[in-house]
Amino acid sequence: MAITLTDKAAKHVQRNLDKRGKGCGLRLGVRTTGCSGLAYQLEYVDAAAPEDTMFESNGIQVFIDPKSLAYLDGTELDFVREGLNEGFKFTNPNVKDECGCGESFRV
Template sequence: MAITLTEKAAKHVNRNLEKRGKGCGLRLGVRTTGCSGLAYQLEYVDEPAAEDQVFESNGVKVFVDPKSLAYLDGTELDFVREGLNEGFKFQNPNVKDECGCGESFRV
């Protein structure tokens, strides 16, 4: 089981952690929502939870709760710029279907 970040995503996360002045990594999770059922959650971690699984990729620690890990195993997180928009892009091998707006997915 693994969660990875591209070099671009890792640089973006590290820059934001430096701006915040605190934090030890990034939390990746899923929540129930949207038309397809699940949506990604991202947040910076100041204090990891005891049950978190921890992965390190390109110098960034990624924390995932056990329930989310079943949906996220094998995911690669990238940071992309498309025109005026920029943001994280998930390459998740578990996704079977996504909604039209791209906000939620189903496994």
Template sequence: MAITLTEAAARHVTRYLGRRGKGVGVRLGVKTTGCSGLAYKLEYADDIAPEDVIFEGHGVKVLVDPKSLPYLDGTELDFVREGLNEGFKFHNPREKDRCGCGESFRV
């Protein structure tokens, strides 16, 4: 099982954690919500929980709880700029469908 980051995502996280002055990486998970059933949740992590599964790419740690891992296996986290918008994108090979509003997905 693996979660990866692009160089752009790692740069963004590193810059943000530097400005923030604390943090060990990002926490990635899923929650039940929306039209299709699951939504990604991403937050900056200040500590590592004992149950966290840790992945590292380009010097950045990605922490994933064991319950979310089966839905996220193989996911690549990217940070993109599209016009005036910028943000994280999830490239998840397990994703079968995404709702029209873009908030949730199904595996």
């Protein structure tokens, strides 16, 4: 089991943690929503929850709750710029289908 961040994603997260002046990493999770059923959630973490699983990738600690872990195992998180847009891109080997708007997925 592993969750990884590309070098670009790790640098982006570290810059934001530095700007915040606090935090120990990034929480990655899923929530029920959208056309296909699940959507990704990202937030900065100030303290790990006791039930979290922690991975470290490119110097960044990534925390995942037990419910989300089954959906996210093997996911790579990248940070991409496409034209005027920029944001995180998830490469998740568990995804079977995505909705047309790109906001949700199904495993």
